[in-house]
Structure formats: C-alpha cells, structure tokens
Amino acid sequence: MNDMAAAKPRVVLDPQALRREFPIYQNNPGLVFLDSGASAQKPAIVIDGIADYYRRDYANVHRGVYQLSQRSTDAFEEARETARAFLNAADVNEVVFTRGATESINLVAQSWGPKFVKAGDEIIVSDLEHHSNFVPWQMLCERVGARLLVAPTDASGGFDLAAFEALLSPRTKMVALTQVSNVTGAILPVERIVALAHAKGAKVLVDGCQAVPRMPVDVQAIGCDFYAFSGHKAYGPSGIGVLWGRYELLAAMPPWQTGGGMITTVTLERTEFQDPPHRFEAGTPDMSGAVGLKLAFDFIESLGREAIREHEEALTGYAVDRLSRIPDLNLLGGGQQRLSVLSFTLDGVHPHDVGTVLDQHGVAVRVGNHCAQPLMDKLGIAGTVRASFGVYNDRGDIDALAAAIEACREMFLR
Amino acid sequence: MMDLRELYQDIILDHGRHPRNFRPIEHPTHTAKGHNPLCGDRVTVYLTLDGDRIADVSFEGRGCAISTASSSLMTEVLKGKTLAEAQALFAQFHAKVTGGEVGELPEALEEDGERLDPLTGVKAYPARVKCATLPWHAFEAAVKGGAAEPVKTE
Numbered sequence: 001m002n003d004m005a006a007a008k009p010r011v012v013l014d015p016q017a018l019r020r021e022f023p024i025y026q027n028n029p030g031l032v033f034l035d036s037g038a039s040a041q042k043p044a045i046v047i048d049g050i051a052d053y054y055r056r057d058y059a060n061v062h063r064g065v066y067q068l069s070q071r072s073t074d075a076f077e078e079a080r081e082t083a084r085a086f087l088n089a090a091d092v093n094e095v096v097f098t099r100g101a102t103e104s105i106n107l108v109a110q111s112w113g114p115k116f117v118k119a120g121d122e123i124i125v126s127d128l129e130h131h132s133n134f135v136p137w138q139m140l141c142e143r144v145g146a147r148l149l150v151a152p153t154d155a156s157g158g159f160d161l162a163a164f165e166a167l168l169s170p171r172t173k174m175v176a177l178t179q180v181s182n183v184t185g186a187i188l189p190v191e192r193i194v195a196l197a198h199a200k201g202a203k204v205l206v207d208g209c210q211a212v213p214r215m216p217v218d219v220q221a222i223g224c225d226f227y228a229f230s231g232h233k234a235y236g237p238s239g240i241g242v243l244w245g246r247y248e249l250l251a252a253m254p255p256w257q258t259g260g261g262m263i264t265t266v267t268l269e270r271t272e273f274q275d276p277p278h279r280f281e282a283g284t285p286d287m288s289g290a291v292g293l294k295l296a297f298d299f300i301e302s303l304g305r306e307a308i309r310e311h312e313e314a315l316t317g318y319a320v321d322r323l324s325r326i327p328d329l330n331l332l333g334g335g336q337q338r339l340s341v342l343s344f345t346l347d348g349v350h351p352h353d354v355g356t357v358l359d360q361h362g363v364a365v366r367v368g369n370h371c372a373q374p375l376m377d378k379l380g381i382a383g384t385v386r387a388s389f390g391v392y393n394d395r396g397d398i399d400a401l402a403a404a405i406e407a408c409r410e411m412f413l414r
Numbered sequence: 415m416m417d418l419r420e421l422y423q424d425i426i427l428d429h430g431r432h433p434r435n436f437r438p439i440e441h442p443t444h445t446a447k448g449h450n451p452l453c454g455d456r457v458t459v460y461l462t463l464d465g466d467r468i469a470d471v472s473f474e475g476r477g478c479a480i481s482t483a484s485s486s487l488m489t490e491v492l493k494g495k496t497l498a499e500a501q502a503l504f505a506q507f508h509a510k511v512t513g514g515e516v517g518e519l520p521e522a523l524e525e526d527g528e529r530l531d532p533l534t535g536v537k538a539y540p541a542r543v544k545c546a547t548l549p550w551h552a553f554e555a556a557v558k559g560g561a562a563e564p565v566k567t568e
Contacts, residue, residue: 350478352453353422356542360418368453382454382476411422412430412479 011304013311015394018303022392023047032363032400037182037341037388039232040213042296046236049295050288061287062261062278076287079294080277083242086297087227088218091247096277097285100241101209102132104228105176107243107280108205109136111256112226113174116203119145122171124202126151126159126188127378128181131371133207133228137176146173150374158335159188165196172202179217180210183370183386184334185316185341187211194223203249209233213390214312214340216305219244231289235390236296240289243280250276257282308391312340315389319398326405328413332384343370343384346405349412351383357411358385361404363397421535421542422479425487430479435472435489448475448552449564450544455481456564459552466496471553478545484533485549491526497557499523503530504550510534511546 019025021043024033033041059069061076077092084092098104117123123137127150141148151164159177168175175197179190194204205226211217213234219227226245232238245253255262255273259282265272273279300308319342323331328347346354355367368383369376376383387401439445439460448457455477462470471492473485492500502519507530509516519527536542555565 350453350455352455352478352542352545353480356421356539357418376454382456411418412427 011307013303013307013391015311015392019392021045021299025392030362032361032397034363034365034387034389034393034397034401036213036233036390036393037210037386038366039238040235040390041392042237043235043299045299046292046295050237050292053288053291058287060284072287075294076285076290079290082294082297083244086212086217086301087242087244088220089244090220093275093277094244094247094250096243096245096250096280097290098228098241098243098280099239099286100230100232101207101228102230102241104226104241104243105133105205105207106136107256108226108228108245109140111253111280112203112249113140114144115252115254117141117144117146117173120171121146121173122149122167122169123147123174123176124149124151124164124167124172124197125176126164126178127153127375128159128178128183128186128188129176129372129374130178130182130207130209131373133176133178133205134374137174147171151177152378153186153335155333156335157184157186157333158337159186159193161189161192161196164193168196168200168202170200172197172200174203174205176205176207178207178210180214180339180341181334182210182341182388183343183372183375183384184332185210185338185388186334187337187339190222190224198223210339210341210388213300213308215309225249231293231296234293234296235299237289237292240286240293242293245276247276250280253280255279255282259283261285303391309339311391312389315393315395315398316340316342318395319387319389319401322398322402323405326402326409328409329405332379340389341386342388343386345381345384346408347413349408351385353412354385354405354408357408358401358404361400361407363401363404365401421539423532423535425532426479426483426535429483429486433473433482433486435486435493436474437472438474439470439472442556444556444559446552446556447564448548448555450477450481450548452541452544453478455545455548457481457485457549457552459485459549459556461553461556463497463557466498468492468495468497468500473549473552477548478542480533480536480542480545481548484546487530487533488549488553491529492553495523495526500553500557503527504554507533507550508547511536511543513537 024041057071059072061073083095154160203225206224208229212229231240262282332343351367366386442460443463444461457475460472471489536546
C-alpha cells in the first residue's frame with residue numbers, strides 16, 4: 001500500500017477519524033456495526049442538513065409562487081441534478097425519485113412491464129437477487145403470461161456468464177440483475193451482461209443498492225436501461241431512492257400512480273400527464289429525503305468513490321482471510337470479485353444463535369435469509385450470518401467479529 | 415446487558431444439541447407445522463391423542479438452539495397430560511416469555527411449569543421470543559385440527 005501511495009498520491013480513508021462524523025458512534029460507545037448492507041449509518045452532515053432544510057427552506061415543491069416554495073423546489077431539483085451527476089446520467093429528466101429501490105423496480109415492472117412484455121416473452125433474473133428484484137418480475141410474468149428464467153451462479157458463487165448467455169433469446173424482454181450481491185458480495189459483470197442482452201434486444205435493469213455506496217457507478221458506461229437504488233444504504237435517509245431510466249423508455253411508459261404534481265391538464269373527461277420524471281412522482285414527494293440524499297452524495301464524493309472502493313476491497317480481503325481461518329466456519333463463495341458483503345454459516349450453530357451471541361459482544365450483524373430465499377434454497381441452508389462494511393469500518397471491527405465468533409464456538413461447540 | 419449464560423443455560427444447550435422426542439409419529443392423530451419466516455425455522459409437531467389425553471408427542475424440524483430446546487422440553491412436559499393441562503402450561507409459559515401476567519398453575523402442574531423456566535431468559539431478547547413459542551403454536555394448531563398452511567409465529 002505504501003509503494004502505491006508513493007507512486008500515485010491518493011486519499012486513504014481513515015475509518016476511526018470518519019466515525020467522529022457519525023453521531024451513532026458517540027451515542028453507542030464500542031459499537032461494532034457490520035450491517036451497512038441492510039442500512040448504512042448517517043453522517044452528521046445528512047442528519048443536520050435535513051433539520052436545516054426544515055428550519056430554513058421548507059415548503060411544498062412545484063406548487064407555490066412564493067419565495068419559500070421556490071427555495072424548496074430549488075433544493076429538491078438540485079438533489080435531482082446531484083443524483084444525475086452521481087450516476088453520470090446524460091439527462092436530469094432521467095432521474096425519478098422513489099421511496100427506494102423496491103419502489104423503483106416495482107415502478108418499472110408495473111408501468112413498463114405490461115406495455116412491453118407479452119404472453120410467451122421471457123424475463124431473466126439471477127439466483128442472487130433480493131426479493132425486491134425477484135417478486136415484481138414474478139408477479140409481472142404471472143400477470144401477462146410471460147416466463148421467469150433464473151440465471152445461475154457457478155460453484156464459486158460468481159455469476160455464470162455462459163449459462164446466462166444460453167438463457168438469452170429473442171423472447172427475452174428484460175434482464176434484471178443486481179450489480180453487487182446483498183448476500184455474497186459477488187460483483188456481476190454488468191457491462192458484459194448488458195452487451196449480451198442488448199444483442200438480443202432485451203432491456204436491462206440493474207439493482208445498484210449495494211454498489212452505489214461502494215464503487216463508482218456510471219450508467220452510460222454500464223449501458224443499462226434502468227438503474228435502481230435506495231438512499232438509506234448510501235448514507236442517506238430512509239424513504240428516498242432513485243430510478244434512473246433512459247429518457248425514451250421513461251417517455252414511453254404510462255404513469256403507475258396518479259395524483260397531484262404529475263399532471264398538466266385535468267378535465268372531467270380526461271387527464272394529460274407531465275413528461276418524465278414528474279409523471280412518475282405523484283403526490284408531494286419526500287423533499288427532505290431528497291435533500292438528505294444530496295448531502296449523502298456530497299459526503300461520498302468528499303471521500304472519493306475510488307478511495308471508498310479501495311478501502312472496502314482491502315477490508316473485504318482482510319475479512320475473507322480472517323474468517324477463513326476460523327474452524328467450522330463456511331464462507332459463502334462470492335466468485336472472483338466480491339465487495340463488502342460476506343455471508344457465512346457455522347457448523348452446528350444456527351445463524352440466529354450466532355447473531356444473539358455476536359450482539360452480546362456488541363457486534364451488529366444480520367442473520368437470516370437476507371430477503372434472498374431462492375438463493376438459500378439453492379444452497380440448502382435456512383440462513384446465514386452476514387457481515388457488511390461501510391466507510392467507518394476497520395480491521396478492528398473484523399477482529400472483534402472473529403473474536404465473537406470464537407466465543408460462539410466456545411459456547412456451542414465446546 | 416444480560417449474561418448470555420442466562421439465555422443459553424446448560425439445559426438449553428443440552429436439549430438444543432440432543433433434542434428429546436425428535437422423531438416422527440407414524441400415524442399421528444394430529445399434526446401441524448410451524449414456520450418462523452424471520453429465521454427460516456421449521457418445526458413439525460406430531461400428536462397421538464387418546465381421548466383427551468396426550469398419549470405421545472414428538473417433533474421434527476430444524477431451528478436454532480432456543481426453538482429446538484423449547485420443542486424438546488415441550489414434548490417432555492406434555493406427554494401424558496390432558497389437553498386442558500397442556501393449555502394451562504402453554505398459557506403460563508407464554509406469559510413468562512412475553513412478560514405478561516403470570517398466573518398460578520394447579521399444584522399438579524407446578525413442577526412441569528418450572529421445567530420450562532430455563533427458556534424464560536428469552537424475555538430479555540424480544541427478537542428471540544418467537545423461537546421459544548414456535549413449537550407451542552404448532553402444538554396448538556395440531557390440536558385444533560392442523561392447518562393447511564404452516565402456522566406462523568405472528
């Protein structure tokens with residue numbers, strides 16, 4: 001690492017210093033938080049910024065002629081522009097604010113889906129998908145009479161590109177995949193997936209929930225058609241997320257919810273709708289959420305997204321090595337490239353018992369099926385223990401995790 | 415913070431590792447499945463009723479130490495009891511693990527009630543209470559005639 005630093009000056013994250021920016025650590029001394037994959041903690045800049053918005057600039061957006069409403073609208077639309085830049089999208093009107101990735105995916109499945117997917121068509125997901133990128137497609141298929149195909153991971157836990165390619169056909173209308181698995185941390189080769197899918201005329205939706213907080217994301221470079229993520233996993237508030245979609249696709253999609261803010265003309269006979277993105281934002285939006293999301297993006301950019309990725313890669317490597325040396329521990333494979341999410345089982349000890357023991361040692365991890373029951377079924381397990389990392393984690397956290405696992409073995413396997 | 419050993423007492427660890435009555439009953443008069451979707455735990459409870467009396471009771475499934483131990487201890491205390499006695503034991507156990515008002519048991523059942531006390535440590539772990547009550551809910555569903563769908567812990 002030092003040699004690299006000498007050759008190429010760069011920022012190296014200092015997790016201990018960063019913790020001072022996260023009030024949760026001041027309020028919970030000794031906390032070992034390893035559940036950022038479920039939801040990340042919030043920096044003070046986000047927490048305070050939301051409060052400041054309510055104190056200084058709050059009013060409804062896109063509705064008032066008074067100055068305060070204009071300031072609020074400006075803050076809301078500035079957040080949209082920040083999201084555009086964060087994804088390197090071409091057009092700010094391609095950024096739709098949603099409640100989170102779940103709503104983003106449901107929006108596409110319910111609005112784009114019935115218009116463009118017909119009986120006999122096929123949709124491909126992977127066996128790594130979170131329920132939120134699985135069930136909406138399953139329901140769409142049931143609704144229109146399409147087939148849902150599942151692209152498998154290989155024995156190492158990596159995405160099986162050849163098997164995926166074999167599933168593609170002119171019947172494929174949508175490929176919906178995660179960029180980084182929320183169970184194994186496997187990184188999927190989304191650029192190659194998109195190229196293969198587009199060659200067959202299929203659209204591609206990428207679930208970026210685990211990728212957005214951890215690596216640079218460029219939707220134009222990926223080449224996908226839709227990109228979904230949640231703010232709360234990216235150090236922003238809960239209740240806000242983004243759907244990015246190619247403008248011509250969004251423009252061809254009907255509204256999926258209707259109400260205020262998304263119409264141009266309403267008469268007793270008919271209603272005309274706004275263009276994207278507002279067409280998909282019925283009702284008063286989560287304005288403070290958007291403001292908080294912008295501040296979260298500012299926070300991430302201030303650290304540097306390459307620096308964050310290097311930090312998380314180094315920590316992931318250390319954790320894989322450290323956990324692999326614990327007897328009776330089985331680390332789920334994540335393929336050749338994995339990032340920041342590790343799942344494991346402990347022979348003879350149920351994940352729930354591991355979770356409780358770890359909690360008593362101040363180590364917060366997630367246990368269970370991680371909203372990925374199809375993957376658990378494939379692996380023949382009821383659940384796993386999952387550790388996932390953020391910018392505030394360091395090797396000390398991994399050591400604390402390992403020590404707590406040892407205590408667990410001592411209790412159950414002695 | 416509570417000492418972990420109050421939750422994972424030796425008797426819990428023992429029943430978790432070596433559950434009693436862990437077997438199917440070939441021709442049960444009653445059976446039902448329990449499922450805790452939160453952690454994926456599954457338990458099947460089998461019963462042979464002789465009139466109003468529990469002639470045999472057993473279980474199968476996979477679960478955490480708490481749910482396995484609770485299933486095991488449940489089968490031990492229920493064997494030979496009447497359904498009314500079983501109901502009284504469940505009511506008191508439920509109150510103990512959820513922090514409800516704990517009623518008195520008839521003197522003949524007191525000892526059995528106390529046998530379940532090692533499980534009451536879950537009271538301090540709200541996320542784990544359902545692990546302890548899962549087999550009892552399945553038992554109750556079995557008595558009521560079994561449900562087509564597994565009984566959930568909610």
